[in-house]
Amino acid sequence: MIQSKLILGQITLEDLGIDLKNIRRKLSIQVRHTYVQVKQWLSAPVTNEFSPDQQVEGFLQAIRHLCEVENFEATIQILKAQLENSASEIPSLPLYSYLLYKGLGEQLRETTETILAKFQGQEADKCFIQILQAKAYESLGKQGQAVALYKNICSNRPEQSVEYLEAFCRLVVCQVQIGNYKDGMPNLESALTQVTAFNRSAASPNLTEVEIDLLENKAIYKMVAGDFDEAFSFFQEVFDLRRSNQIVTSRVRPLVHQGIVLRKSAASSSYLMKLLFVNSLRLLKLNGLADALYSHFCLPMLPIIQQKYDSAETLLSQAYTLYEGLEDEASVGWVSHHLGWVKLNRGEAALSEGYARVAIEQYERDGNQRGISDCHEQLGRIYLAMGNQYIEEAEYHFNHSLSIRESIGNLHGAASSTLNFAFLYWHKKDYLQSYQNLLEGIQGYYRIRLLNLKRMIGILTLFSVWTVGNRDWTM
Amino acid sequence: MSGVLLQGRIILTSQDLPTELIEIGSQYPNFWYCQRLSGLEPSEQENLLQKTGLDAIEQNERDLLLRIGTAYQGHPLALRTIYGEILNDFRGNVLIYWDEFGSEIETVEQALELVTQSGKYDGSQDRWKLDNYSITLRRFVKTRLEKTFQRLKQSNYAGYFLLCIASTYRCPVKESWWLEHLEYEEYRSEQQSAALQTLKDRFLIEEVLDERKGRLIGQHNLIRSVAIAHRQTLD
Numbered sequence: 001m002i003q004s005k006l007i008l009g010q011i012t013l014e015d016l017g018i019d020l021k022n023i024r025r026k027l028s029i030q031v032r033h034t035y036v037q038v039k040q041w042l043s044a045p046v047t048n049e050f051s052p053d054q055q056v057e058g059f060l061q062a063i064r065h066l067c068e069v070e071n072f073e074a075t076i077q078i079l080k081a082q083l084e085n086s087a088s089e090i091p092s093l094p095l096y097s098y099l100l101y102k103g104l105g106e107q108l109r110e111t112t113e114t115i116l117a118k119f120q121g122q123e124a125d126k127c128f129i130q131i132l133q134a135k136a137y138e139s140l141g142k143q144g145q146a147v148a149l150y151k152n153i154c155s156n157r158p159e160q161s162v163e164y165l166e167a168f169c170r171l172v173v174c175q176v177q178i179g180n181y182k183d184g185m186p187n188l189e190s191a192l193t194q195v196t197a198f199n200r201s202a203a204s205p206n207l208t209e210v211e212i213d214l215l216e217n218k219a220i221y222k223m224v225a226g227d228f229d230e231a232f233s234f235f236q237e238v239f240d241l242r243r244s245n246q247i248v249t250s251r252v253r254p255l256v257h258q259g260i261v262l263r264k265s266a267a268s269s270s271y272l273m274k275l276l277f278v279n280s281l282r283l284l285k286l287n288g289l290a291d292a293l294y295s296h297f298c299l300p301m302l303p304i305i306q307q308k309y310d311s312a313e314t315l316l317s318q319a320y321t322l323y324e325g326l327e328d329e330a331s332v333g334w335v336s337h338h339l340g341w342v343k344l345n346r347g348e349a350a351l352s353e354g355y356a357r358v359a360i361e362q363y364e365r366d367g368n369q370r371g372i373s374d375c376h377e378q379l380g381r382i383y384l385a386m387g388n389q390y391i392e393e394a395e396y397h398f399n400h401s402l403s404i405r406e407s408i409g410n411l412h413g414a415a416s417s418t419l420n421f422a423f424l425y426w427h428k429k430d431y432l433q434s435y436q437n438l439l440e441g442i443q444g445y446y447r448i449r450l451l452n453l454k455r456m457i458g459i460l461t462l463f464s465v466w467t468v469g470n471r472d473w474t475m
Numbered sequence: 476m477s478g479v480l481l482q483g484r485i486i487l488t489s490q491d492l493p494t495e496l497i498e499i500g501s502q503y504p505n506f507w508y509c510q511r512l513s514g515l516e517p518s519e520q521e522n523l524l525q526k527t528g529l530d531a532i533e534q535n536e537r538d539l540l541l542r543i544g545t546a547y548q549g550h551p552l553a554l555r556t557i558y559g560e561i562l563n564d565f566r567g568n569v570l571i572y573w574d575e576f577g578s579e580i581e582t583v584e585q586a587l588e589l590v591t592q593s594g595k596y597d598g599s600q601d602r603w604k605l606d607n608y609s610i611t612l613r614r615f616v617k618t619r620l621e622k623t624f625q626r627l628k629q630s631n632y633a634g635y636f637l638l639c640i641a642s643t644y645r646c647p648v649k650e651s652w653w654l655e656h657l658e659y660e661e662y663r664s665e666q667q668s669a670a671l672q673t674l675k676d677r678f679l680i681e682e683v684l685d686e687r688k689g690r691l692i693g694q695h696n697l698i699r700s701v702a703i704a705h706r707q708t709l710d
Contacts, residue, residue, distance in 0.1 A: 029640075
């Protein structure tokens with residue numbers, strides 16, 4: 001086996017167990033010459049003519065040729081071969097992880113599709129490839145499709161198998177990510193128990209990364225459920241675990257989430273209650289009284305909120321720099337999206353747009369549908385914050401966001417989108433539609449089991465802020 | 476594409492024109508313009524003759540080439556391979572080529588004329604039936620290429636072998652990669668170069684310049700599809 005040995009571009013036919021001289025009499029001329037091409041694609045990357053992206057493409061070309069000659073084993077070997085780039089901070093990774101890390105999920109999806117199509121009906125164990133394909137869909141923000149694949153794997157593998165456990169854990173992660181908390185949260189507890197037991201009992205635990213991913217998603221749930229302190233601690237635990245297990249690729253992620261928690265928790269419940277009350281007075285056209293009460297109750301709390309935004313921005317900026325160092329462009333886009341929210345919360349809509357544009361361009365390059373939909377929502381809010389003269393632009397982005405979220409089955413996102421239309425219709429003076437969307441949005445949160453008193457106050461405050469308020473605060 | 480004024484910013488080329496595309500495009504008359512691309516015009520065919528070195532011919536030969544060009548609707552790939560064949564296998568003599576393939580050209584003329592007449596317009600929507608026409612022309616070009624391959628197989632097996640075996644490259648690659656296949660089959664260095672030169676002379680391969688990798692060699696999709704079929708028959 002060649003695993004753990006490969007330095008970028010130095011894998012040979014011999015590593016794959018193929019000797020071009022010896023196969024001369026054994027294999028057909030077509031197969032032999034396909035191996036010549038495999039050799040060329042494998043050796044090409046060592047030359048200076050190839051950029052890193054072309055180097056990776058060379059490996060994928062080799063895999064396609066190996067599919068032509070139906071050499072499944074060699075195909076898997078190349079996918080698992082470690083890529084190491086000494087001239088970069090990027091850690092040594094198997095080819096498939098490298099593709100995901102570098103935002104090349106579409107190439108991984110295409111490659112796995114080719115492999116699965118070629119070896120369909122053959123005895124080769126394709127579970128590893130199926131899991132990779134599902135991971136590729138995850139990286140493209142198509143969690144709905146990933147869920148279907150993971151379910152399929154789970155239904156075809158024995159429950160005691162490692163493959164079943166990995167697929168089940170990843171299924172749970174996807175369920176949480178698309179807001180299917182109803183299924184996701186009970187499954188998450190069960191998956192966490194199983195995978196922890198497995199990792200403790202196995203001679204060489206290989207699902208540690210999955211276990212930490214589950215913990216991270218538990219933290220994400222805590223965050224969206226409004227349990228900010230608990231979420232913050234969980235993310236710290238995830239960060240520490242990744243560091244102690246030397247998992248470099250996703251180590252920065254919990255820092256970003258901590259930044260998000262700081263932003264989301266900046267405005268306390270007490271502040272939100274006061275703000276809701278003040279904005280309710282504005283709804284009743286009692287603006288004078290509202291202004292007076294705002295100055296008396298809300299204004300003194302703003303410095304504390306701004307401090308929290310400062311902390312969030314500092315943390316996110318640090319993560320941004322770390323990701324830049326790791327050449328993780330996809331994550332740079334993600335952090336940029338969240339820096340955009342901080343700016344919007346500070347009332348700096350124009351600055352926020354810059355961050356949102358960087359993020360959406362990156363997501364579009366990566367084909368990350370979930371990310372694209374989140375950025376469209378963000379841009380919609382930014383335009384709405386800029387004033388009613390930009391209402392058409394806001395509507396355009398809200399429509400795009402909802403349409404993508406529905407297509408990828410993002411329930412949480414869809415509920416949030418419904419609220420966006422409540423704000424939009426308000427400013428179009430269609431108050432009936434506005435209230436209808438508000439109710440539907442509340443129902444959406446109820447359906448995904450995220451509706452509690454805290455959330456209810458949050459939604460009503462959000463509605464008031466984006467209709468009669470300053471159009472800055474976000475949940 | 477060679478028009479003087481082009482205001483478009485997005486150009487989508489397609490060998491098919493699905494109804495859905497027309498329906499969507501028609502909703503935006505200010506931004507939608509559909510231009511059916513034909514093959515080379517007679518003047519452009521004349522340029523191609525000069526480029527390929529087949530311009531030193533008599534007027535009657537030129538007329539025959541123009542007729543071939545009209546038959547294949549100026550399809551650049553078909554014309555290039557025909558010119559290459561005339562230059563290499565018929566020593567540039569168009570009359571001898573016509574003696575051998577004239578009847579085939581006439582068949583193409585008649586068949587394409589028939590398709591043009593029967594399917595030019597869709598009565599209800601006054602729309603060009605591009606797909607039907609395009610498929611027929613493509614079939615004839617493929618048939619022509621098939622004959623080119625057969626001739627190449629007989630006259631230069633190394634070149635034929637190389638063209639077929641390299642058809643599985645999905646993108647242009649270095650010349651040395653192509654030659655490595657002949658080397659693996661123990662062809663001598665001069666035989667390798669001669670085989671590649673034959674393919675170049677007959678315009679069966681395309682050279683591409685890449686900033687980083689230098690000169691690369693690839694195949695036109697149509698040639699590649701014929702070559703892949705022939706590759707299966709190699710032994």
